[in-house]
Amino acid sequence: MPSGGQRKHTISNKTRKRPGKDLDQIHEDLKPEKAAKLLQQEVDYDLPGNGQFYCIECERHFIDEKTRQLHRKTKLHKNRVKTLKEVPYTQAEANAAGGSGFFPAVTLKSRVELPKQPEMAVKIGE
Structure with missing residues (x-):
């Protein structure tokens, strides 16, 4: 057992604070x-960027389009x-x-093509 100064004070990486x-x-x-x-959500002032900049794959909201592109x-x-390309x-x-x-019709998994999200012209560094 580590002494008082050597204890781990962080939460384990195995658990998330907010399960997704x-x-x-x-x-x-x-x-x-x-x-x-999901891409055309109503304005919600409680979410970052008022809920207008959302990444569906990662289920995250961003402050602006530049941050989402980054x-x-x-x-x-x-x-x-990459993990979402596999069929569940x-x-x-x-x-x-x-x-x-x-179940004779069970076959091997095939890859799924993810739908393209509309790209907005954002110049990084403005």
Whole structure:
């Protein structure tokens, strides 16, 4: 046991302060009709940037478009997009993997193309 001066005073990285959505919930948000609603949200003064600058893949709000564009270039965002390209498993596939029932049509996973978000012309460094 470490002495008083050597204790770890930070919260473990294994737990998040604000738990986010699961990947299957984000897949639902990426459907075109729902994505359009999320990108065109009403003004909410409690959110950063009044809720107008939202990254669907990372489920984060940003102060302005410049900050969101900088976020899209980060490793965190690129890794999240990479994990979202995989198709989520269905309940039928889970049952087939568990050996309950007969599912002859279970196939290998294919890649999903994420919808393109509208790019706004923002010059960084203005």
